[in-house]
Amino acid sequence: MDSANQEFLRGTLKTIVLRLLAQQGRMYGYEITQAVEERTGGELTLTFGALYPVLHKLEEEGLLITQSQEVDGRLRKYYLLTQMGSETALRKLGDFERFVYLMRLLISPAPNVALGQ
Structure with missing residues (x-):
């Protein structure tokens, strides 16, 4: 992944995690x-080094709870x-x-304006 994608990912990580959990119910x-x-x-x-601080922050903010479940003899922590x-x-x-809508307005060429002018 290029550095631009990584930068955009960092800025939207909370939203991504919240959306995935809203869709899936619970995930580890x-x-x-x-x-x-x-x-x-x-x-x-998404690296663990980026993910886990966000998960802990969301938990501190009261947006997540955790459930532990034993899987194959090991405890797995699920987030809900x-x-x-x-x-x-x-x-x-x-x-x-x-935000995406507004960005499209900003980066789209204006009507009747040729690119590169």
């Missing part, structure tokens, strides 16, 4: 990283949205969609 860290990679065809990769987390996920997604 590795599962989140794999979902990002699979859904983007490998264009975006709280009610406030679900509401925040919807709001952040709306905010992001609005």
Whole structure:
């Protein structure tokens, strides 16, 4: 992944995590990283070093709770949205969609203006 994609990913990581959890119900860290990679065809990769601080921050903010479950003799920590987390996920997604719309307005050529002028 190029550095520009990495920069955009950092700025939207909370929104991405909240959206995935809103869609999936509960996920563990590795599962989140794999979902990002699979859904983007490998264009975006999410490292554990970037993911876990965000998960901990969202938990501190009361947007996530954790559940531990034993899987193959090891404890696996699952993350789930709280009610406030679900509401925040919807709001952040709306905010992001609005931002993308505004960016398209800014980067699209103005009507009747030739590119390169």
